[in-house]
Amino acid sequence: MAAQPKPLAFEHPSYLHDPGGIWSWITTVDHKRVAVLYGITALFMMAVGGMEAMLIRAQLMVPGNHLLSAAAYNEMFTMHGTTMIFLVLMPLELGFFANFFIPLQIGARDVAFPRLNALSYWVFLGGTIFLHLGLLRSIYGLPDAGWFGYANLTERMYTPGINVDCWDIGLLILGVSTLLSGLNFFVTIVNLRAPGMTFMRMPMFIWAMLVTTILILLAFPALTVGLIFLFADRFLDTHFYRVSAGATPILWQHLFWIFGHPEVYIMALPAFGMISEVIPPFSRKPLFGYPMMAYSLVLIAFLSYGVWGHHMFATGMGPIADATFSITSMLIAIPTGVKIFSWLATVWGGRLRFTTSMLFAVGFLVEFTIGGLSGIMHASPPVDLQQTDSYIIVAHFHYVLFGGVLMGILAAFYYWWPKITGRFLSEKLGKAQFWITAWAFNATFFPMHFVGVLGMPRRIYTYAPHMGWDFWNYFESVNAFILGFAFLLFFINIIWSAMDGEIASSDPWDARTLEWSIPSPPPAFNFAAVPMVTSRDAFWVRKYGTVGTHGVAPAIAGGAAAAPIGAHAEVEEHIHMPAPSLYPLIFALGVFLMGVGCLVWTRLIIMGGAVTVMSVIGMVFEYPSFGKFDPAMIAESTLGLDHRKVGMWAFLGSECVFFASLISTYMVYKDRNLGGFDAMILNIPLTSVSTFVLLTSSLTMVLALAAVQRDDRKWSVFWLASTVLFGCIFLGGQAFEFTDFVMQGLKIQTNLFGQTFYTLVGFHGIHVLIGVCWLIVLTIAVARGKIGKDRSLAVEIGGLYWHFVDIVWVIIFTLIYLMRTVKHA
Amino acid sequence: MSDHALNPAHAGHDVSHEDHPGPGLYLLIAAILTVLTAAEITVFYVPGLQPVLVPILLVLAIVKFAFVGMFYMHLYYDSKVFTTLFVFPLLLALLIVFGLLLLFSHLQGVLSFVVP
Amino acid sequence: MHEFSISVILGVAALAGLYLAASLLLDRRPARRQTAAFGLGLAMMTFALTGPIDHYVQARSFALYIFQQMLLVFIVPPLLLIGMPDWMARPLLVGGWFERAWRILTRPLVAFLIFSSTFTLIHYPLLCDHVCHARLPYGDIRELLLLVGLLLWWPLLSPLPEYPRLSYPMQIMYLFLLMIPMTAVAAPITMAQTVLYMFYASGPHPFGITPQADQVLGGLIMWIGQGIYLMCVFTAIFFRWSRFEDREVPAINLRLQPGLRVIRRPAA
Amino acid sequence: MRSVSRLNKFVGSGLLAAMVFAFFGCGNFNAPMQTFASGSDLAKWITSLYIQITIWDSIVLAIVLIVLALAIFVFSTREGDPTEPHEHESDLMLELAWTIAPALILMFITIPTVRTIMRTQPSKWPANAITVQVHAHQWWWEFDYPGLHIATGDEVHIPINRVIHFELYSDDIIHSFWIPALGGKRDVIPGQVNQITLIPSVTGEFYGQCAEFCGLSHANMRFRMVVDTADGFKQWVAAQQAPPVEPQEAAAKNGEKIFKNAPCAICHTVRGISGFSKQYDYGFRGPDLTHFGSRGTLAGSIFDNNPKNLAMWIQDPEKVKPGARMPTLGLRGTDLHDLVAYLESLK
The missing domain is CATH 1.20.210.10 (Cytochrome c oxidase-like, subunit I domain)
Known part of the structure; x- marks a missing residue:
């Protein structure tokens, strides 16, 4: 860190300017x-x-x-x-x-x-x-x-x-x-x-x-x-x-x-x-x-x-x-x-x-x-x-x-x-x-x-x-x-x-918030130096000294306001912006193809799905910072937390509402079922074993994470592979269960029980499947040495998802299987 | 009240990976989870427990849920922010389940004639 | 059927005596508002545990039973905690096995779970009828409530810096989440079509209302009363938070904290 | 800039005046489906609550608008004034006031609301209530009087000052039963029986309409409700219970044959002439035509019932009512004329 702030020359082109043309957009x-x-x-x-x-x-x-x-x-x-x-x-x-x-x-x-x-x-x-x-x-x-x-x-x-x-x-x-x-x-x-x-x-x-x-x-x-x-x-x-x-x-x-x-x-x-x-x-x-x-x-x-x-x-x-x-x-x-x-x-x-x-x-x-x-x-x-x-x-x-x-x-x-x-x-x-x-x-x-x-x-x-x-x-x-x-x-x-249009200055309205402290239109990196905030209306205070405008000579406005907050960047070279990526577009194409496939040609769904999955994997490994523990970033973040982990937890929170909607539908429709198959068909011994399997997979998952954090590649691979294996056993059990029900005559169309059961348990199964794919990718990456101690975050986030799938099953097992005789409505 | 309430800007700094528990604890939790699951299945098969089936199963499920969340997902050791991010939606989800069950049970009670 | 229970009076007097004795022994005086809060807390405790309220609870008024609980859980513990100076609590809670236990018990999640599960359990009809009223002397449940109430409020009002309070947003979240188990208990009681508790169904009613109406009233006190109360509390906390974050978070000095100056490197 | 601000004021006050004018221009309440109505006890309760809330709303709106207008008119003069405005950031009393005052107003709204809810949704009704089963179809209304053995379509008669209990059934999708003059609407939901109970207090003819979007011809799903005097209703019931009128004229007689031979009878019942079994949905897909000639409107109450309109309807139902379930039978010339004559004779 240089002790003396160097003035920053403002010849940076705005975000709109780019020689790359349409491709850059x-x-x-x-x-x-x-x-x-x-x-x-x-x-x-x-x-x-x-x-x-x-x-x-x-x-x-x-x-x-x-x-x-x-x-x-x-x-x-x-x-x-x-x-x-x-x-x-x-x-x-x-x-x-x-x-x-x-x-x-x-x-x-x-x-x-x-x-x-x-x-x-x-x-x-x-x-x-x-x-x-x-x-x-x-x-x-x-x-x-x-x-x-x-x-x-x-x-x-x-x-x-x-x-x-x-x-x-x-x-x-x-x-x-x-x-x-x-x-x-x-x-x-x-x-x-x-x-x-x-x-x-x-x-x-x-x-x-x-x-x-x-x-x-x-x-x-x-x-x-x-x-x-x-x-x-x-x-x-x-x-x-x-x-x-x-x-x-x-x-x-x-x-x-x-x-x-x-x-x-x-x-x-x-x-x-x-x-x-x-x-x-x-x-x-x-x-x-x-x-x-x-x-x-x-x-x-x-x-x-x-x-x-x-x-x-x-x-x-x-x-x-x-x-x-x-x-x-x-x-x-x-x-x-x-x-x-x-x-x-x-x-x-x-x-x-x-x-x-x-x-x-x-x-x-x-x-x-x-x-x-x-x-x-x-x-x-x-x-x-x-x-x-x-x-x-x-x-x-x-x-x-x-x-x-x-x-x-x-x-x-x-x-x-x-x-x-x-x-x-x-x-x-x-x-x-x-x-x-x-x-x-x-x-x-x-x-x-x-x-x-x-x-x-x-x-x-x-x-x-x-x-x-x-x-x-x-x-x-x-x-x-x-x-x-x-x-x-x-x-x-x-x-x-x-x-x-008439050209606008950086602060045409004499406004109060930070966006007006940088040029209009802003440069690609927004702020040359991260601004420091000491109060509400941060830019106003910069300009006039206090929150209100009492007794402050507006003269400051002429001087200080003209120099934007970020004018004293020290190490301009450190500003690295994320590189452009084509994967977002490919992902969207994959999703679109899946949608079209639903309408016209079923195989297109699989193709679109493949495109989507590949684009996600491509996107993950595209940046070398993948899964990397970055103390600088964490120090700079507001909560002192890695935002990938914050994002994962927020996503899991959102998933709670998703499963709650599915579960409440199951419970509401359970009593409205018009006869035929009902929850008594559920195979408790089989799913008990599945439950143990899934719980064990959670254990192997945390052990894998611990191994990755110790930088112990052999055991990391072993525990990750075991998790994948247990996940597959669980999925196999579910496949067997579903096939068994279909053979007995319970299809998704059969009755209310069938459809709510298959959608709830099926969507949980899809989550397990996604988790298994995720873990396979992680296992390969760990085995090839791409994920070590410094990138353990990748495993940690995958693990969070996996455990979430596990606890959803804990609830499903109780509410759907063990409480099968209970009337809800 | 403001004597030493933490500023969230610093709330996360006191935790780091070193606080995470070791494999020993994980195995202990696994053992507890296994025992609890076994208990669930036992409760399910014991006819005498049918009247209290629902509360017992619910409590066991919540305990299992909490153990996995707290220890395997490290909520117990990690920043409280994560706990909030997860628990708040979780309880909202519970409210939705609760609300829908209430609404539909009421529908069935009052309008008992359901046209087949 | 008694108007004033000796044991309660003695208990309250003992607490007041301890407070006074601690002050004298350590030769420090609590601030006036702390004394006032503690005194008010003891007064509320007396009011809740004995006298007319308890009389009518014994005489099978469910609504007052709930009201008594609300006092014991939501009014008395915060007042006692506010009234407790840090130097008085420190000798008790710093050092030794007791600290370790108390630290675990007052972790917000643990305290929350202990409180809400206790509160839920004692309203489970089976348990309530067999445990709360029939087998054990009634007083046990009240003291239990007071204790779990103390645990509940500790993360918010801990008198000791050694036991840091929750940050303001977490306090709000904590109280907000508390509304959910409370509602989960209150709603079924209010909406129930039958009288759930044999104890209250069995006797003549002190106010001449039906046990059913009494139960609905009790449920509403629990549901709406605690809702409004908690809402007021966390509104107050929100405004404290606002003042704290707006005024009191220190300006971060660039030169003193060079670590914060690092320009974020998004990749590589 | 000053001139612009003056212009703003000028246009602003013009706009305000125009709105006030428009508001009073709305005095035209000569509308058959208006909702400020008092055709029944239910409607009276609703209207009274409606007016109470409107008054509260208007008061609050007036306060907000006056404060805003004052603020604008007073403080826009400061434009260009070098003195800085007061940095007024908060005022606890003011903020408490505008939290508590709305809360009080809401209490004044909520209490009568809850009372009206309890009053308008009774779980019991007197045994002598007249039950009308309303069956909503895509896109017409069927009215059955289970106690009186009457079935009509598109037109429902009820007597004044009696408790009327509507039971709402749907065989296809969600509709909504609404007679504005007699009170609120209720959705007609398949698999669920909703109800409205009311006591009509005014005789006359009222219009109703399906209010929940139900597909292509949702707009063409109307009906008429006639509130009769007690005697009038008795006569109407007697007329409806009577067997269908024997056709007298030659054309009408021929029309009866056409009715029986053409596919009409598959969907429509004329008691004693056609109509088979409800179980097989035979003769019950369309309205009961036993006393068709006595009705004022046809085809989901979108036309007056007269020979010309009837002929147009039979000739090409799809054209006048998009998506209509009634097929085009290709009847023309005398066949059509005779069929129309027959149907119109079914008084």
């Missing part, structure tokens, strides 16, 4: 480039989703319209919802803004797992294409069962086409992508913060993203399980949602909304964070009530798991469940109200600057409040019975998701665009866009409250005249086109700015 692992890729894709999909919305409004303009057929209309509203949620809002918030600004705001060089980040993007792109694959078959090939895809309408019997297959598999693929980026950002925020940036000094956007990623990790598995059941129903002829076998389609609704309500907050919380970033600089005040703001985020997230039932009041859950879900839903209003009032208090007394960004932030406050308040109505079950599935709900969630989330995103666009591209968006066009949007948005969606009160149901492609709906629908449609025009302005603005 395809293989990029730079979080900023991946973010840009996400942004472009999501903006394109926003245009598509917007067109779909225009078509919907055009169809509803007059009663009895014949512009769209019923089939086309159903596709439009399904895809409008799916697109806007999964392909626009979430990618813009997570993929674009969070990806770009999490590392910049916490003073990191990149996200925790750069290649995983690129992988998330390519998988996301694959999923996006997959959702639209049905278009290849016919013009009516888009999914048409609603973004919520309620069973049993989605059963093959009622929706025979491949469109719902595409929806099902497409969402599974998108789920993988979202889960992985959630995991990535979670570890980044938890473990890669700059020194001194405690939780309570994080910018509010980072808080919001932290909570959002936790929600993603714990909500998406439920959707995955629901989609897997749907997949099984459609392709394997099981009856997860079929009444004829004793099942109930309500199961889908539970699983879907266990995911779906947190999902609402997965979309809303990042927008809260963005607004919290935008309002302070333009009010020239610190965020009011920071701890309260952070705490309410946590509370909202926590409560959001206990309220899924409020989407299901009409399904007849009974008065007790209704009341419980109602009360918990109402409770969410308290932290949300705290947030609104805290934003108001931030604005209050400030020196307000109404840039476009601030205008959108104010728009957010108004529209989101309206949306939130109508939400309180739906939280009251009796009132909800008059409102659910009517246009008042459409009004409500557009006020939340458009007036709230999208306005927040637009505010963030105008705020952060100069940092991303180094150029301003046009303020003139922006203000025009804001005012047109503000008018047209309210004029489109506020009357939906009226038609909702007048009883117009949702999702209807046509309606009768003289119901009192005609005028407002016409009015809404006209304004919807104006709203579309506002977005046209936005796209023009983006293109204009990219080509000829």
Whole structure:
């Protein structure tokens, strides 16, 4: 370490500049480039989703319209919802803004797992294409069962086409992508913060993203399980949602909304964070009530798991469940109200600057409040019975998701665009866009409250005249086109700015957080030297000396602010950025091929699977740092922990929810089984032996780890190989068990017991299989001397997965096998 | 209360690989796990224990779960961050199981006529 | 049926005497708020263990039985721990086999498991009817609750720096997780369609309500009462955490800690 | 920049005025499916709660908007002002206030909510309640009166001031039964029997519609509910219980033959003429047509019941109701005319 800081010359090209051309974008692992890729894709999909919305409004303009057929209309509203949620809002918030600004705001060089980040993007792109694959078959090939895809309408019997297959598999693929980026950002925020940036000094956007990623990790598995059941129903002829076998389609609704309500907050919380970033600089005040703001985020997230039932009041859950879900839903209003009032208090007394960004932030406050308040109505079950599935709900969630989330995103666009591209968006066009949007948005969606009160149901492609709906629908449609025009302005603005926008300085807004301390657009390595954080609003304090601005001569701003925080890099040569990689793209291709294989040609699944596995192995060994214990990295990490291990544990946490969904389905359906085979078929002696085998494999696994940590290659290989062997014996036992059951006549299609048993135990088996493959790779690597003491982390992480599989079996063995006679419901 | 609450920034530093237990402990845990599993199977086959089957099995499973988690997965020795990362979702998962069972049992109780 | 139990009064008096004696022996005075907290803790203990509450518990009021438990578990131990100065606890808990045992017992996970399993077990109807009321004198369970309550709160309120408290986020997590076993006990009791505990079903009720209603009331006290209480506690902790991390975490000095200056090398 | 801010204010106040205007422009409640209704005890309870919550919501919204507007109008004048704003970061009393006040408001909402839940979801209903079994099909409604041996489609009659107990059945997928004027909706879920119990308090004709997306023709799954006086209902029941009217005119007589010979009878029942067994789903796939002529609407209540519409419907069901299960039979000319005449004669 040099004692004297050397000034750093700032001739580094920005992240956008690269002689590699398009190839460098395809293989990029730079979080900023991946973010840009996400942004472009999501903006394109926003245009598509917007067109779909225009078509919907055009169809509803007059009663009895014949512009769209019923089939086309159903596709439009399904895809409008799916697109806007999964392909626009979430990618813009997570993929674009969070990806770009999490590392910049916490003073990191990149996200925790750069290649995983690129992988998330390519998988996301694959999923996006997959959702639209049905278009290849016919013009009516888009999914048409609603973004919520309620069973049993989605059963093959009622929706025979491949469109719902595409929806099902497409969402599974998108789920993988979202889960992985959630995991990535979670570890980044938890473990890669700059020194001194405690939780309570994080910018509010980072808080919001932290909570959002936790929600993603714990909500998406439920959707995955629901989609897997749907997949099984459609392709394997099981009856997860079929009444004829004793099942109930309500199961889908539970699983879907266990995911779906947190999902609402997965979309809303990042927008809260963005607004919290935008309002302070333009009010020239610190965020009011920071701890309260952070705490309410946590509370909202926590409560959001206990309220899924409020989407299901009409399904007849009974008065007790209704009341419980109602009360918990109402409770969410308290932290949300705290947030609104805290934003108001931030604005209050400030020196307000109404840039476009601030205008959108104010728009957010108004529209989101309206949306939130109508939400309180739906939280009251009796009132909800008059409102659910009517246009008042459409009004409500557009006020939340458009007036709230999208306005927040637009505010963030105008705020952060100069940092991303180094150029301003046009303020003139922006203000025009804001005012047109503000008018047209309210004029489109506020009357939906009226038609909702007048009883117009949702999702209807046509309606009768003289119901009192005609005028407002016409009015809404006209304004919807104006709203579309506002977005046209936005796209023009983006293109204009990219080509000829005004050049922005590094800190054009006199802002408060670290991302403004580096050049715009940032260099590939973000910070020349890792910044030190001593308080909230770190950059502001750098510039003005205190958190507030009292009594500090703004003169400092001229001097210190001009020199970015990282200007005193000592050893610039030490900045190594991760090398580009093609494996993320190959992985995504493999996943995509597997999806296509499900639709057309089964062998393609195996081929795609092989591509996926090979790409994972390739990716693992691509970097020489594989599994390496890096004291420097650990010393620099926030928690003093290796982030690969943090990531693994977070992933295992997420897996808990996955297995919980499978196990609860088994238990719920156990008593609804309509006769035939039941749990009494289970072979206890055999599985007892399997249990011992698996427990022993856990023992050999820890012994292997201990041997690797001693650098004892012979015993490492021996114990690893024994673990593989025990794993294989377990799998063999399971294969025997399954074959035995099939021979006795219990197939996955036979009855509820069969399907829930095979999926639960089967998915555990798949986990064991993955573990065995993983261990085989490790064994070979250890045997060839690639893994020694310094890389024992590779074995440790593999071991964590293996033990997790083991403890899941401990639970399965007890709940499914040993408690086979117990009634659950 | 703030006298000596740890700053999480330093929470992890006091642990390292050296704290991990040796093979002796692993073998002991393996023995305990074997005994517990044997106990589970015994409980399953003893008719007299049927009334208390569920609590006994649940407790045994939780104990096994905890032993593997604490010692084989090193949660007992590692940073508490890992414990949190795992236990929090685990209990959320439990709540989901619990909630769904409650909701569905209620459905069956109130709406007893299920159309075949 | 007794209004005041001599043994409880004696026990509380003994504790107060010990506190005073320790103060005199070691010739140090606890801070005023510590004395106040300890005194309040003893008062709450007396209130919970004897007098009208205990009278009605003996007279088969389930709701008050739960209320008594909540006092013993959630109110008394924190007050006692807050009231205990470090110099008073140190001679007891530093050095010797007792320290080793106490360290294991007060590891957060161990303390949590001991508390929640005890709490779950004593509400298992079979156990409750046979152990809590019939065979053993009733007092045993109350003292057990007090003890496991002390264990439960120790990781949060440990008076000794030698036994470090949990970090603030961990404290919140700890209390949050505590809500789950509590709910798992409270929910089935509240939702049960029958009276679960023979002891409370068997006698006339002091307040004239049905045993079923009494049980629902008790379940709700446990469910909602502890939920709101814990929520308030961890809200308070959150704000302490916020103040601590915002104001008190020292600025890391680059020159003093060169190790932190290492620029992260992502690969190789 | 100052001028821009003035422009903002100008446009902003214009927008606000326009919204207020639009809100009062919504006074048109002359809508048959409006949800602020009081056609039954259930609807009255719901509406009262609905209005209470709306009032609370409006108060909160007004507070937020006024504070925001004040903040904007007062503090935007500081633009360009060199004095720095106060660094006001927190205020415990204020923060406590805006935590506790919403909590109190929510309590005022929650308590009546829970009371209304308990009230509107009774687990028992009087023995003399009239039970109506509602069967939802893709995409029409069947109404059976198990005590009265009546089956109708698309149109349901109930008497005023009696306890009506709807049992909701679905044979295919999830639908939702909704008559806005008489109270809330309930999902109609296969494998589960949901119920609505209510006492209608106003006579008249009300519209209902399926509210849960149920596939292609979800929009065309409507029905009519007629609340009769006690006498009116008695007469209607008697008329419906009567055997079908013998066709009088020649055309109608011919139509009856066509009805029996064409595949109509596979799906439709005319008691005494066609309709076989529920077990084999024979004659029960479509609405019971025994008294078809007495109904006001047809084909999922999307048309008025008149010969022209009926002919159009029979000619090409798929065209007027996408995905309709009724096949196109290729009837035209006099056959069609006679069949229509027969069906319309079934008063």
